[in-house]
Amino acid sequence: MPMVCLSDFEAYAKKHLPKSTWDYIAAGADECWTREENLLAYKRIRFRPRMLRDVSMMDTRTTLLGMEISFPVGIAPTGFHQLVCPDGEKSTARAAEAMNTCYIASTYSTYSMEEIVAAAPGGFRWFQLYIHQNRRLSEQLVQRAEALGFQALVLTVDVPYGGKRRVDIHNNFQLPPHMEVENFRGSIEVGAVERCMVTPEGWARAPCPSKNDRSEYGLPAHSFDPSVCWDDIYWLRSLTHLPIIVKGILTQEDADLAMKHGVQGIIVSNHGGRQLDSTPATINALIEIKETVQDRIEVYVDGGIRTGSDVLKALALGAKYVFIGRPTLWGLAYKGEEGLREVLQILKDEFHLSMALAGCKKVSEIGRHLVQFSRL
Numbered sequence: 001m002p003m004v005c006l007s008d009f010e011a012y013a014k015k016h017l018p019k020s021t022w023d024y025i026a027a028g029a030d031e032c033w034t035r036e037e038n039l040l041a042y043k044r045i046r047f048r049p050r051m052l053r054d055v056s057m058m059d060t061r062t063t064l065l066g067m068e069i070s071f072p073v074g075i076a077p078t079g080f081h082q083l084v085c086p087d088g089e090k091s092t093a094r095a096a097e098a099m100n101t102c103y104i105a106s107t108y109s110t111y112s113m114e115e116i117v118a119a120a121p122g123g124f125r126w127f128q129l130y131i132h133q134n135r136r137l138s139e140q141l142v143q144r145a146e147a148l149g150f151q152a153l154v155l156t157v158d159v160p161y162g163g164k165r166r167v168d169i170h171n172n173f174q175l176p177p178h179m180e181v182e183n184f185r186g187s188i189e190v191g192a193v194e195r196c197m198v199t200p201e202g203w204a205r206a207p208c209p210s211k212n213d214r215s216e217y218g219l220p221a222h223s224f225d226p227s228v229c230w231d232d233i234y235w236l237r238s239l240t241h242l243p244i245i246v247k248g249i250l251t252q253e254d255a256d257l258a259m260k261h262g263v264q265g266i267i268v269s270n271h272g273g274r275q276l277d278s279t280p281a282t283i284n285a286l287i288e289i290k291e292t293v294q295d296r297i298e299v300y301v302d303g304g305i306r307t308g309s310d311v312l313k314a315l316a317l318g319a320k321y322v323f324i325g326r327p328t329l330w331g332l333a334y335k336g337e338e339g340l341r342e343v344l345q346i347l348k349d350e351f352h353l354s355m356a357l358a359g360c361k362k363v364s365e366i367g368r369h370l371v372q373f374s375r376l
Contacts, residue, residue: 005350006306009330009343013084017333020171021083025329028273029163034281035273038304041281045313046374050359059362060352064321065152065243065264065298067124070100071348072363073311076269076302076323077128077154077247079108082179085332090119092328095340097123099348104128104154104323107141112182117148126152126245130159131232133225141183142239153240154267155233158248160226163275233261245300248275250285252292255299265298265320272303272325283314290318308350312358316370 003009014022028035060071075096081088089111096103097120104126105116113127127145131138142153236244243264249255250270258266268286270279279285282303293299301314302323314322324347331343360366 003334003342003346005346006327006330006343009327009334009339013330013333017084020173023167023171024083024165024173025326027165027167028277029165029275030277032273032277034270034277034279037281038270038273038283039306041283042304042306042310042313044373044375045283045317045371047309047312047358048370048372049357050370053359053361055356055359055361057361058352058356060348060355062321062363064102064124067102067151069102069124069321071351072315072319072321073305073344073347073351074102074321074323075104075328076267076325077104077106077156078325078328079106079181080110080175080179081329081332082110083175084329085336087119087336088332089116091332091337092340093117093120093123093125095331095337095344096120096125098337098341099344100124101344102126102321102323105150107183108181110179110182112185113141113144113148113150115182117150125150126154128154128156128247129236130156131225131228131236132223134223135225137184139239142236142242146240146242150242152243152245152264153236154245154247155236156247156271157228158269158271158275159224160228161224163271163277165274230257230261233263237262249289250279250282252288255289255292259293259296263297265300266293267323268299268301268319270303283317286314286317286319305347307354308347308352309354311347311351312354312360312366313371315363315366316368318368 062069062072075092081092085091089105089109093103093116102124105113106128107130127150129138129141145153233244245265245267246258246263247267248269248271249258249266255266266289268282268289270282282301286301290299298320299318300321300323301319302325305311305314305322305324311322327343328340331340358370
C-alpha cells in the first residue's frame with residue numbers, strides 16, 4: 001500500500017517498532033495535554049482562499065538566515081535516531097541534503113557530528129546545544145560544530161530539568177547496550193557515556209558493561225545546568241561566530257529578551273509537549289511572539305505539523321520556517337533515508353498544493369489575511 005500521508009508513516013512505525021521505543025517517541029509529559037493541543041490547534045484554523053490568482057507557476061522556495069531552501073520545512077533536533085534506523089542520523093543528514101532543507105543535529109545523537117557531516121558533506125545543518133553544568137563540555141561541542149561547518153547553533157532553553165514522561169518511567173526505558181551518545185565519546189571531562197534510562201528526574205545513567213574496568217561516567221539527570229540565564233547568551237557568543245537561535249520560547253516577554261540579547265532567531269517550541277504540560281500550543285504562542293518580534297529577527301515554529309496545509313497555516317501566522325520532530329523518526333522507521341525523503345516530499349507536495357488552492361504562487365504572498373480561527 002502506498003504511503004500517501006504522514007499518518008501512514010506513523011501507523012507503520014507504531015506497528016513495527018518495539019513498544020518501549022514507540023512509547024519513547026510518542027511520549028508527552030504528565031497527562032500529554034500539550035502534546036495533543038499542538039495537533040488540535042491546527043484544526044481550529046480555517047483558510048480564506050483567494051480565487052482566480054493565476055497559480056500556473058508555483059515557487060515554494062524561501063530563505064533561512066539568508067540561505068536559499070527548497071521549501072519551508074526542516075528537521076527539528078531529536079535524539080537517538082539509531083533506535084529506529086541502523087544508519088540513524090547519517091540517514092537523516094542524507095535525506096535533508098537530498099531535499100535541500102535544514103537539519104538541526106541533536107547533541108544527543110547516536111552518530112557523532114563528524115560522522116553526520118561526512119555522511120552528507122554538502123548539507124545545510126545547524127547544531128542543537130544544551131548548556132551542561134560542565135561548561136567545558138559545552139565549549140568543546142560549540143568549537144567542534146563551528147570547525148565542522150555547521151551554519152548556526154540552536155540553544156535549547158526549555159530543559160533546566162527533564163520533563164516527567166510517565167510512560168518512559170513505567171517502561172524503564174533505556175538505550176540498548178550497543179548504543180551510545182557519540183558526541184561525548186572520548187571527552188576528556190566526561191569520559192565514556194553509558195546507556196541512558198529514564199527516572200522521574202529525567203535522564204540518568206544505567207550501569208554499563210565494563211570496558212577495561214572503566215568506572216561510571218556520563219551525563220546524570222542533573223547534567224543540564226539549571227542556573228542558565230539570559231546572560232549566558234553573551235557567554236555563548238564569546239565562544240563562536242555562528243548565529244545563535246534559541247529554541248523553546250513561548251511568550252512575548254521572552255521573545256523580547258531574546259532580541260535584547262542579540263540572538264538571530266527564535267524557534268517557538270514546547271519540546272513536542274515533552275517538558276512542562278499545559279503550555280500553549282506552539283501555533284498559538286507563535287501569534288503573540290510574531291507580534292512582538294515583527295521582522296527584526298526570524299521566527300520559526302515546531303510542534304504538531306502533520307500536513308502541508310499545517311505548514312501553510314504556520315507561515316500565514318508569521319513563521320518563517322517550520323520544523324518537524326516525530327515525523328522524522330516515523331520516516332526513518334519506515335525505510336531509513338528513503339523513508340524520510342518520502343515524508344519530506346509528501347509535505348512539500350502538500351504545501352505546494354495548499355498554496356495553489358489558497359491562491360498563493362510564492363511564499364512571499366502568504367500572510368495573516370489567509371487564515372481565520374474557528375471553534376471546534
